[in-house]
Amino acid sequence: MVYGATIVAVLAAVLMRWLLDPVLVDQLPLVTLYGAVAAALWWGGYRPALVAVATGYLACNYLFMEPRYRVAVNTAPHLVGLITFLFTCSIIVALGEAMRRAQRHAEEERRRVRVTLTSIGDAVITTDAEGRITLLNRVAETLTGWTNEEAAGQPLPAVFRIVEEKTMRTVEDPVSRVMASGSIVGLGNHTVLIARDGTELPIDDSAAPIRDARGQIAGVVLVFRDASESRSIETALRQQVSLFEESREAVFGWRFRGPIIFWNRGAERLYGYTKQEAIGRVPDILLATVFPQGSRSAFEADFERSGEFTGELVHTGKDGRPITVESHIQLMNEGGERPFALQTSRDVTERKQVEKALVENERRFRHMADAAPVMIWVSGTDKLCTWFNKPWLDFVGRPLEKELGNGWAENVHSDDFDRCLATYTSAFDARQPFSMEYRLRRHDGEYRWLLDNGVPLHGAAAVFTGYIGSCLDITERKEAEERLREAEERARTVVENVVDGIITIDSVGTIESFNPAAEGLFGYEAREVIGRNVRTLMPEPHRSAHDGYIANYLTTGRAKIIGSGREVEGLRKDGSAFPMDLAVSEFRLHERRYFTGIVRDITERRLLEQRLRERAEQLAVVERRKDEFLATLAHELRNPLAPIHNAVQVLMVTGLRDPELKWSREVIDRQVRHMARLLDDLLDVSRISHGKLALRKERIRLAAVIQSAIETSRPLVESQRHELVVAVPDEPILIDADPVRLAQVFSNLINNAARYTEPGGHIRLIAERQGSDVVVTVKDDGIGIPAEMMPRIFEMFCQGQERTERASGGLGVGLSLVQGLVQLHGGHVEALSGGQDMGSEFIVRLPAAVEARPPAPPSHEVSEVVPPRRLLIVDDMQDTADSLAYLMRLKGHEVRTAYDGVAAIAAAAEFRPEIVLLDIGMPKLDGYETCRQIRRQPWGKDMFLVALTGWGQDGDRRRADEAGFDRHLVKPVDPGALMTLLAALPPGPVRGRG
Numbered sequence: 001m002v003y004g005a006t007i008v009a010v011l012a013a014v015l016m017r018w019l020l021d022p023v024l025v026d027q028l029p030l031v032t033l034y035g036a037v038a039a040a041l042w043w044g045g046y047r048p049a050l051v052a053v054a055t056g057y058l059a060c061n062y063l064f065m066e067p068r069y070r071v072a073v074n075t076a077p078h079l080v081g082l083i084t085f086l087f088t089c090s091i092i093v094a095l096g097e098a099m100r101r102a103q104r105h106a107e108e109e110r111r112r113v114r115v116t117l118t119s120i121g122d123a124v125i126t127t128d129a130e131g132r133i134t135l136l137n138r139v140a141e142t143l144t145g146w147t148n149e150e151a152a153g154q155p156l157p158a159v160f161r162i163v164e165e166k167t168m169r170t171v172e173d174p175v176s177r178v179m180a181s182g183s184i185v186g187l188g189n190h191t192v193l194i195a196r197d198g199t200e201l202p203i204d205d206s207a208a209p210i211r212d213a214r215g216q217i218a219g220v221v222l223v224f225r226d227a228s229e230s231r232s233i234e235t236a237l238r239q240q241v242s243l244f245e246e247s248r249e250a251v252f253g254w255r256f257r258g259p260i261i262f263w264n265r266g267a268e269r270l271y272g273y274t275k276q277e278a279i280g281r282v283p284d285i286l287l288a289t290v291f292p293q294g295s296r297s298a299f300e301a302d303f304e305r306s307g308e309f310t311g312e313l314v315h316t317g318k319d320g321r322p323i324t325v326e327s328h329i330q331l332m333n334e335g336g337e338r339p340f341a342l343q344t345s346r347d348v349t350e351r352k353q354v355e356k357a358l359v360e361n362e363r364r365f366r367h368m369a370d371a372a373p374v375m376i377w378v379s380g381t382d383k384l385c386t387w388f389n390k391p392w393l394d395f396v397g398r399p400l401e402k403e404l405g406n407g408w409a410e411n412v413h414s415d416d417f418d419r420c421l422a423t424y425t426s427a428f429d430a431r432q433p434f435s436m437e438y439r440l441r442r443h444d445g446e447y448r449w450l451l452d453n454g455v456p457l458h459g460a461a462a463v464f465t466g467y468i469g470s471c472l473d474i475t476e477r478k479e480a481e482e483r484l485r486e487a488e489e490r491a492r493t494v495v496e497n498v499v500d501g502i503i504t505i506d507s508v509g510t511i512e513s514f515n516p517a518a519e520g521l522f523g524y525e526a527r528e529v530i531g532r533n534v535r536t537l538m539p540e541p542h543r544s545a546h547d548g549y550i551a552n553y554l555t556t557g558r559a560k561i562i563g564s565g566r567e568v569e570g571l572r573k574d575g576s577a578f579p580m581d582l583a584v585s586e587f588r589l590h591e592r593r594y595f596t597g598i599v600r601d602i603t604e605r606r607l608l609e610q611r612l613r614e615r616a617e618q619l620a621v622v623e624r625r626k627d628e629f630l631a632t633l634a635h636e637l638r639n640p641l642a643p644i645h646n647a648v649q650v651l652m653v654t655g656l657r658d659p660e661l662k663w664s665r666e667v668i669d670r671q672v673r674h675m676a677r678l679l680d681d682l683l684d685v686s687r688i689s690h691g692k693l694a695l696r697k698e699r700i701r702l703a704a705v706i707q708s709a710i711e712t713s714r715p716l717v718e719s720q721r722h723e724l725v726v727a728v729p730d731e732p733i734l735i736d737a738d739p740v741r742l743a744q745v746f747s748n749l750i751n752n753a754a755r756y757t758e759p760g761g762h763i764r765l766i767a768e769r770q771g772s773d774v775v776v777t778v779k780d781d782g783i784g785i786p787a788e789m790m791p792r793i794f795e796m797f798c799q800g801q802e803r804t805e806r807a808s809g810g811l812g813v814g815l816s817l818v819q820g821l822v823q824l825h826g827g828h829v830e831a832l833s834g835g836q837d838m839g840s841e842f843i844v845r846l847p848a849a850v851e852a853r854p855p856a857p858p859s860h861e862v863s864e865v866v867p868p869r870r871l872l873i874v875d876d877m878q879d880t881a882d883s884l885a886y887l888m889r890l891k892g893h894e895v896r897t898a899y900d901g902v903a904a905i906a907a908a909a910e911f912r913p914e915i916v917l918l919d920i921g922m923p924k925l926d927g928y929e930t931c932r933q934i935r936r937q938p939w940g941k942d943m944f945l946v947a948l949t950g951w952g953q954d955g956d957r958r959r960a961d962e963a964g965f966d967r968h969l970v971k972p973v974d975p976g977a978l979m980t981l982l983a984a985l986p987p988g989p990v991r992g993r994g
Helices: 002-024 033-044 046-064 078-121 136-144 172-183 228-246 265-271 296-306 347-373 390-396 405-411 415-430 475-495 514-524 543-557 605-654 659-689 700-718 738-753 786-792 812-826 879-890 901-913 925-937 955-965 975-984
Strands: 123-128 133-138 163-164 189-192 200-211 217-226 251-253 262-263 308-316 324-332 340-347 373-381 384-387 436-441 447-458 464-472 501-506 512-513 565-571 576-587 592-601 698-701 723-727 734-737 762-770 773-780 826-834 840-846 870-872 894-898 914-916 946-950 966-969
Touching: 002 033, 033 046, 046 078, 078 296, 123 136, 133 136, 136 217, 136 512, 228 576, 262 879, 265 324, 265 373, 296 324, 324 347, 340 901, 347 390, 373 390, 384 405, 390 738, 405 415, 405 966, 415 447, 436 840, 447 475, 447 723, 501 514, 514 565, 514 592, 514 914, 543 565, 576 605, 592 786, 700 723, 700 734, 700 762, 700 773, 700 840, 734 738, 734 840, 738 762, 738 773, 738 840, 812 826, 812 840, 870 879, 879 894, 894 901, 901 914, 901 925, 914 925, 925 946, 925 955, 925 975, 946 955, 955 966, 966 975
Parallel strands: 723 762, 870 894, 870 914, 914 946, 946 966
Antiparallel strands: 123 133, 123 217, 163 189, 189 200, 200 217, 251 262, 251 340, 308 324, 324 340, 373 384, 373 464, 436 447, 447 464, 501 512, 501 592, 565 576, 576 592, 698 734, 762 773, 773 840, 826 840
């Protein structure tokens, strides 16, 4: 079509040139073709134009250029004309094509704009510069009620009628405002469009100028939309903001990567910042946020990609404290503006602390459970075990992984498995505690009985979380229960066959059981008394007091019989009473209290006890008479010894030159001392057996005590020509002991060795420290101790067999006295011997002093010079009084004598002695009463009175002290001891205790 039009245009141009040919002749042969080229270009573009150029040139070259009627371009004029023609046509084609393309582009733009405006979601109205409508898109047609054709050319206010929503006043024409300002303008908020049919519609709108190529305003475009939904959303948002404002949770919003623009009261309370302090600040900087990703940039990248975040963040409050929050952040876009982030945060700091505490408690629980002496397990809500403590794992010898789930059941005994599983399952389903016993294989393969107690676990809000159980190894208890069952069976057999009556009553006295022995004792059959009150078996007054006693015990807990035994009376069926032993014990069974009484007929025992009491009284009389006999014997033997001893002392003072007389005096002196020592030992053993011997302990050196004992025993040892070897350590050994009594122990052992060793024998005394003890050994090579005699060696009056040619034996009380004194010192003594003629060895073991306190300092030495004293010596044995008086006169004292108590008082009144040596056992007036009467006299109050007697018991000393004596000396008096006593008195007048 286009090319046909092009050919027509070329033909028209050729025809026009042919018509002008007479005028132009051969000038301007191509002048009419330019119009044809331009027309072809306009119609079809550059391709038809090129066709017009080619065909038109050929036609005009053929018709109008010389030589005519043929095509020739071989001359210079033809060639220049062709080039000029082509150049001109090129310019025409280029310009035309450019104009054509511009036109097509403009048309396309207009079409595109129209299509865009027609299809856009918002309503669009365009006007020209005078405000006449040029276009309404479909949305605008819908909102205004006008079609595009109806509105075209209409003034804008006729079609687009808008008023204020609240006042209904007409809003200023937006075209006028745009034309006046030349810029985009927005209409007022809450604008309402009144459609053609009068419908009111809230809209959001704006207007912008349309400029032409020169920048001049060629019209106005209005863009508006239905704001009904947005107004509803806005209302809802206002309500939501109000809710956010009042929310207890922290709610705040900010521009993404920008400042805070909203901050509610909850945020103020949580973080401490007011709204004024927070708005405009970057939240991450304000709150020093610690992000879970570790950096802000990483968090923002993840947040921007996902559009929301839910999790925990750590913020810092205004006061500097860290706050852990559970946050939800939502990213929202606002129509191309910077995205808005809304964050809701709840303070979970306390919850995190609680969770941390729970974790710590769990750790502590497991630590304590592992250290617990019981086996502990934990299961979940699926009945499968989730944890076992270390004692369990140690018990089964398996790792935790093998026990988890139902693995633990592999070690349960096959006979117990079903019962165990049923108990566990039923309790679990009912959420009830349970207790069960089963056998579990230990790591060594042995099955052990366990007591397994399980209780349900509940977490927060009483939510069931599983079970926890503890297991105890009760194998020993099970074995004990089995033994107990056997014992109960035996006990039932015993109760049925025991000779004692066994009666059980309840708390009100009703008889519950009555064994066969009780039937025999009381004469009742069990069926006759069971169910009756136990008062039936009691005579008066026990029967009347019984109910009151039971009530008092149940109320106060004060018992008379319960828990102990006593003798009471029982009442038989025949009415006869009998004595019986009653022991009552209390026990509980199923929360009820019971009492069991065990009764025994003690009629025979009462008779035996009566006989024993009578026999004891007889023995006491014999014992008392024995003590009296020993005391009297000692007194009567000491009395004749006293003058003998005094006479020997006189001989020693006066001196004897005849060797035989001197020997005789020494023999008499030794035997008198020996006799006195025998009497002392005899009385000491008696005092020890009666517990009347008191020790006077002090801190002493063992060596000093041993030396004292040796000095005492030396005459006997030397008389037998024995070799005595003593080994005592150089370092001092200290003991807390009575020095006199301990020296008596060692002296008796040395004497015993000397007495039972042939003359010329060997005696060794060895002292040493062994740990916390002091050990002293006395060993000899004498006649030894026969084996049959060893068990009785320390008994009183026990003596070994001596050689017939020796007659130096004692009374047999020495070793008994040694044992008694050593035991009083907290030690013990033992005797060893290889048998007859093998010697003997006595080992004394005593506790050493606990602390290194030095021994008591020795008493000051008494001066050998005794000032002359006036002495009154009173004794009913004239030889005793005279011999002692003679000895004292030899010592330089002034002495008077008297031979009874009455004479003593008279002599004292006349002589006024400083010191009175007064015998106790005298006729007419004994020494005690004599002392009392002297003390009653003014002149006797200050006299120094000394009891001089053969009575040496502790009671005798006490009676002397009570009578008023200052000292108590036992006959025969050692002149050295008497002189020591006199020397100890202060110089000048002597004052007694009176």
